[in-house]
Amino acid sequence: MSNKLDRNEILKKLNEVFCDVFEDDDIVIQEETTAEDIEDWDSLMHITLVITVEGEFDIKLKAAEVGKLVNVGALIDILQDRATS
Template sequence: MSREEVFEEVRKIFRDNFDDEELVIVDETNSKDIEDWDSIEHINLVIAMEKRFGL
């Protein structure tokens, strides 16, 4: 996968986890940029990425 393909998959994971199809994710996005991003959501993101990328 190219970097852009990986990043697009990451965007999909964020949009799914936060249930927001309009969510804009860029390289500089961090937890302060997304209101609902708390410690539990952080764990959910990690788990979703591990599953998607087979880690």
């Protein structure tokens, strides 16, 4: 349990990934942020986003998980559970 990542730190790192993927340095994400909130976040960008996250955090999401990410918080849940610093 001790090496679980802090949710805020994950959020901070994710924010960088979002800025990178969506090519917009002004994006600020929160746990509640969904695809509705970011203009270019369609199903194709979703996959690019997930793959970038997989690379950055060095984990692999299950196929079922990729489709079930309702918001940023859900992604943090998975990362907190599986990624180690």
